[in-house]
Amino acid sequence: MLVRTRRADDPQPSEITPRLLHEHRRSVLKAAAAGLAAWSASTIVDAAAATGESSGSPGATRLQARTSALSTMERPTPYKDVVGYNNFYEFGTDKDDPAAYAGSLRVRPWTVTVEGEVARPRVFDIDELLRLAPLEERIYRLRCVEGWSMVIPWIGYSFAELMKRVEPTAKARYVEFVTLADAGQMPGLRSSVLAWPYVEGLRIDEAAHPLTLLTLGLYGEVLPKQNGAPVRIIVPWKYGFKSGKSLVRIRFVEKQPQTSWNLAAPQEYGFYSNVNPQVNHPRWSQATERRIGEDGFLQRKRPTLMFNGYADQVASLYAGMDLRKAF
Ligand code: MTE
Numbered sequence: 179m180l181v182r183t184r185r186a187d188d189p190q191p192s193e194i195t196p197r198l199l200h201e202h203r204r205s206v207l208k209a210a211a212a213g214l215a216a217w218s219a220s221t222i223v224d225a226a227a228a229t230g231e232s233s234g235s236p237g238a239t240r241l242q243a244r245t246s247a248l249s250t251m252e253r254p255t256p257y258k259d260v261v262g263y264n265n266f267y268e269f270g271t272d273k274d275d276p277a278a279y280a281g282s283l284r285v286r287p288w289t290v291t292v293e294g295e296v297a298r299p300r301v302f303d304i305d306e307l308l309r310l311a312p313l314e315e316r317i318y319r320l321r322c323v324e325g326w327s328m329v330i331p332w333i334g335y336s337f338a339e340l341m342k343r344v345e346p347t348a349k350a351r352y353v354e355f356v357t358l359a360d361a362g363q364m365p366g367l368r369s370s371v372l373a374w375p376y377v378e379g380l381r382i383d384e385a386a387h388p389l390t391l392l393t394l395g396l397y398g399e400v401l402p403k404q405n406g407a408p409v410r411i412i413v414p415w416k417y418g419f420k421s422g423k424s425l426v427r428i429r430f431v432e433k434q435p436q437t438s439w440n441l442a443a444p445q446e447y448g449f450y451s452n453v454n455p456q457v458n459h460p461r462w463s464q465a466t467e468r469r470i471g472e473d474g475f476l477q478r479k480r481p482t483l484m485f486n487g488y489a490d491q492v493a494s495l496y497a498g499m500d501l502r503k504a505f
Contacts (some may be wrong), residue, residue: 235261238399241313243333248389249317250487255328257397259471264404265322266363266423267372268357276404283424284365285408294430295350297329298343304408308394311339315398316391318414320421321453321486327467332412333395338387340428346382350430353385354378355411355422372438378422379435379449380413383495389414389488393421415485415492417451448505452496453486457505 194364254260266276269283288304313333316410321327351360359375361367368372384390391412394401401407406423413420419439439447455465466479484493496504 180370196254235399235402238402240399241308241333241395241405243313243315243395243398246314246316249315249331250319250329250389252317252319252329254317254331254397255469255471258332260328260396261404263328263470265418266366266404266406267369268359268366268374268376268424269404270366271369271371279365280403280407281357282365284363285403288408288426290409290425290428292340292344292428292430294354295347295432296430297345297347297504300344302340307340307392307409307500310343313394314409316412316414318391318412319486320412320414320418321467321482322461323419323447323464323465325415325467326470327480327482328470331397332391332393333398334391334393334412337392337411338386338388340392341386344430348431349432351382352431352434353380353382354427354429354431354435355380355425356427356429357406357410357422358424358426369440373441374437374438375426376422377435378420378439379437380412380420381434381495382414382430384492387492387495389491415453415488417453419447420451450496450501450504452492452501452505454501454505455482456485457502461468466472 241297262277264272264276265273266280269276269279286304290302290304290307291299292302293299312335313334314335315331317331319327319329355378357376357378358364359367380390391414393406393410393412394408396402396405401410406421406425409425410423411421411425434449437447437449439451440449453464458464464482466480467482468477483489
């Protein structure tokens with residue numbers, strides 16, 4: 179087992195791009211000039227410009243967002259990899275299938291129904307969700323259970339913002355995230371590789387944690403279809419599959435939801451699925467990861483960090499639990 183220290187998570191000086199800092203300063207000046215007084219205390223970034231990456235979707239709607247202290251300082255994975263190497267089984271199981279086939283996904287009109295154990299059940303239109311709370315850019319690592327990772331400048335706001343609006347009742351102990359299942363738009367539904375719709379779940383305190391991001395964009399633009407347009411969840415301390423794409427229904431429930439991956443292979447994919455280098459997947463190690471975009475013969479794998487580097491923020495959620503059993 180690898181010995182990990184806090185140092186492993188520290189950014190290398192080379193990982194902080196001078197361009198990023200420069201662009202942040204420029205954005206502040208631009209925002210001030212535009213008279214955005216309420217935002218003046220924080221920087222406003224256009225992530226794509228800030229990282230020097232050009233967007234691959236020329237027609238995409240741009241989003242402006244504040245920077246967030248919850249971001250990692252690691253260098254973001256190149257845009258082309260973020261939108262070209264995906265898991266979205268509704269469009270096929272190969273990594274390049276979502277980019278090739280998700281064009282058929284219709285993202286307008288789009289609503290998300292929030293229901294169950296809430297005092298104020300509501301149907302949110304996607305444009306309402308885009309305005310519900312100030313957008314933040316959160317640069318998070320996405321660590322897939324398959325052993326690869328990326329660093330992605332997501333855009334959204336804490337899921338807790340939405341929770342405030344619907345007021346979960348005392349009976350709400352879990353949240354179920356249900357994603358679109360429409361065979362007319364999603365060719366992958368012909369395969370029975372998973373039970374459709376794709377369903378994921380969180381305990382209510384996990385959902386309410388400020389790190390849990392209701393995600394509407396990445397790299398300064400609205401979410402590309404292959405990344406789960408128009409709205410998904412991102413839970414950065416859990417394996418990527420907990421982050422359901424193209425959400426249509428969010429249900430607050432009393433009992434632990436049955437999730438698609440847990441149903442497909444219960445011995446391999448548990449409900450919690452926290453990134454944990456000490457608990458291996460039954461068929462492979464989880465101790466290290468390959469950073470997408472850094473491939474090469476001599477490229478060394480990186481050590482995987484407990485809770486994907488967010489142990490200080492989230493370990494207390496699991497105090498007293500045996501994470502080998504609650505995997
Ligand atoms: N959501 C849906 N609806 N369908 C999927 O197949 N795959 C999951 C997750 N969300 C998946 C999904 C998995 S396994 C991963 S690793 C991440 O999405 C990948 O997100 P990305 O393609 O944006 O990197």
